[in-house]
Amino acid sequence: MLRTVTVALLFAALPGVGMAQTAPETPPPAPVTTNAGIQAELGKPPQRIRSILLTGAEKCPAPTKPDEEIVVCARTGEPYRIPKELRNDKPIAAQNQSWVNRAALADEVGRRAAGLPDTCSPTGSGGQTGCAKLRAEQWAADRTEKRRVESSIP
Numbered sequence: 001m002l003r004t005v006t007v008a009l010l011f012a013a014l015p016g017v018g019m020a021q022t023a024p025e026t027p028p029p030a031p032v033t034t035n036a037g038i039q040a041e042l043g044k045p046p047q048r049i050r051s052i053l054l055t056g057a058e059k060c061p062a063p064t065k066p067d068e069e070i071v072v073c074a075r076t077g078e079p080y081r082i083p084k085e086l087r088n089d090k091p092i093a094a095q096n097q098s099w100v101n102r103a104a105l106a107d108e109v110g111r112r113a114a115g116l117p118d119t120c121s122p123t124g125s126g127g128q129t130g131c132a133k134l135r136a137e138q139w140a141a142d143r144t145e146k147r148r149v150e151s152s153i154p
Contacts, residue, residue, distance in 0.1 A: 089152075
């Protein structure tokens with residue numbers, strides 16, 4: 001019986017609690033004057049969205065047609081902190097490389113010695129399959145070295 005009376009009193013008090021909590025009046029939101037706001041008011045999606053990365057002191061360009069286009073601008077940090085003259089693009093010496101590179105080199109030497117596939121080894125059953133791959137890697141390394149030398153010449 002006591003439980004029923006308690007529940008009835010709680011239900012009777014709920015509307016009073018809800019009326020005691022009135023929200024303060026907030027002013028209506030200010031009209032949006034951005035490009036996206038204009039399109040939201042018109043109720044149609046943009047026909048074009050341009051995403052632009054800005055560096056340095058560049059300014060975000062204005063949209064050519066505000067009712068059809070949105071321009072999104074983002075700033076990027078300094079692309080290079082070391083001046084180009086001081087950058088060192090030379091290959092890293094073996095004693096200065098990480099143990100992962102050293103282990104990979106030791107693994108490759110072991111594969112070639114065993115004549116495993118894709119190793120371009122004269123011994124073993126699959127040694128001949130890696131010769132084209134090895135030549136392509138050498139060509140790419142030569143080309144990279146040639147570009148590095150050409151870029152270092154003033």
